[in-house]
Amino acid sequence: MQPRGTGVDLLLPVLPFAAMAAVAAVELSAGPEVGYLALFSIGPAFACVSGTVRRALLVGALAFVLCTAAACYDGLFGSRxxxxxxxxxxxxTAAAALxxxxxxxxxRELADVRSVAEAAQRVLLRPVPTLAAGPWALAVSYTSAAAEARIGGDLYEVVPTAAGTTRVVVGDVQGKGLEAVETAAVVLGAFREAAPEEPTLEAVGARMERALNRRLEGEEFVSAVLAETTADGVVTLLNYGHPPPLVVRADGRAHLAEPARCAPPLGLAALGPAGPEAHHLRLGPGDQLLxxxxxxxxxxxxxxxxxxLLERAGLLAVDHPDGALEALRRDVAAYAAGPLKDDAAMMLLRRRPDGPG
Structure with a gap:
């Protein structure tokens, strides 16, 4: 859905005509002694802000006619x-047309950039299945801080495995721009390749670490959380320097799933302590993991x-995961009271209320 125009957007088309009408009124009331004729150029000056080149020329022609008529009325036509x-x-008028x-x-160039960015987003952040393995339902949300590009360095992915489990990743690339997008592509490619093959979640993380070491230079890094869900509600988490997931129980209680041991982000394993320690938790019917x-x-x-976030966990008490994430996304946007300063990605895993206990 296209955004509604703001008050300024609605005012711009009529601004040149309102300005010229005001100048005409002042000129006629002041008389030839003061001399406001040159102010008719305000009209074409405003016309270049919105609309086409043809519109700017038409407004300029109208300003020229009004200036000529006012000069004749004042008896100044032909004067210096x-x-x-x-x-x-x-x-x-010529400057406005240019x-x-x-x-x-x-x-047009910005529109091309947006279309390319949207295509890149569709490739990198593919639509994820709304139903994961077993009794799980899933939804994702992505809001880019770069409104003109609509894509940034945050990432997510969902990969089912042959063993009946589902593995997911949510991460955040250090930095912005095309380099962050390229790094996100490396992370997602490594995860998509390793998640269905490796026997453990730790092995998946190790594959991602090696892929990043071949790509990154200096102290670039990617914070991430890897999770694996089973049909009986067991969730395994690996936290690589990332904000802890939010656990919301069916009765409304909420807490953060803090990792048992702090670990450096992906790409910095050689500079820090040992990797993350697996954190296990069980989600019952109706429980959620954000x-x-x-x-x-x-x-x-x-x-x-x-x-x-912990205080707003009640916003996730919506029947469908997509609706729950949308409610949370809208609340974050309202809290910021303007554009977000950073990309925001969210993934919600919900244990179906009718799933096996």
Whole structure:
């Protein structure tokens, strides 16, 4: 759905005509002694802000006609003052047409960038299955801070295995721009290749670490959480320097699944202590697990306070996981009261209420 126009967007089309009408009224009331004729050039100057080149030229032609008519009314037509005013209108009109041409070109280039970014997002962040193995339901949400690109360095993926389990990853690449997107592609490629093959989640993480070591330079890194779910509700978590997942029980109780041992992000294993220790928990029917990136918890309000995710866990008490994530996403956006400062990815795993206990 296209966003609704703001008040400024609705005002821009009529602004040139309103400005010229105001100048005409002032000129007629002030008389020839003051001399506001050159101010008719305000019309074409405003016209280049929105609309086409043709519109800018039409507004400029109208301003030229109004300036000529006002000069005749004041008995100044042919005078130096009127000639300078008409030259000003013509010059500003030419500049407005050029500015409109450049603006339209920039808009087309931005549209191309957006289409390429959306194609890249569809390749990197493929639609995930709404139903995972066994009694699990799943939903994802991605909000990019780069509105013009609509894609950033956050990532997620879901891969079922032949053993009947489901493995997922949610991660956050250090940095922004195309380099972050390239790194995200490396992480996702390694996870998609390793998740169906490796016998343990630790082996999947090791494969991702090796892939990143071949790609990254210096101190670049990727924080991530890997999770594996089974049909009986057991979840295994590996946390690589990432915000801890949120566990929401069916009765509304919520807590953060803090890792048993802190571990460095992927790409920094050689610089830190041993890798993460597997953290096991069991989710009963109706329980939920939210994996997210720091774009959610580091969102600040007007007072500079971080988003209180644990306090807002009740927003996930919606019948469908997609609706629950949408409610949380809207609340984060409202809390920020403006564009997010960082990308925000979320994945919600919910144990079906009718699943086996």
């Amino acid at each position: 003052r009127a000639t300078v005013a008409l030259a000003s209108v013509a010059g500003v 500015a409109a041409t450049l603006r339209r070109r920039a808009e 994996l997210y990136t720091d774009g959610v918890t580091e969102t600040r309000d007007h007072a500079g306070e971080f988003y209180p």
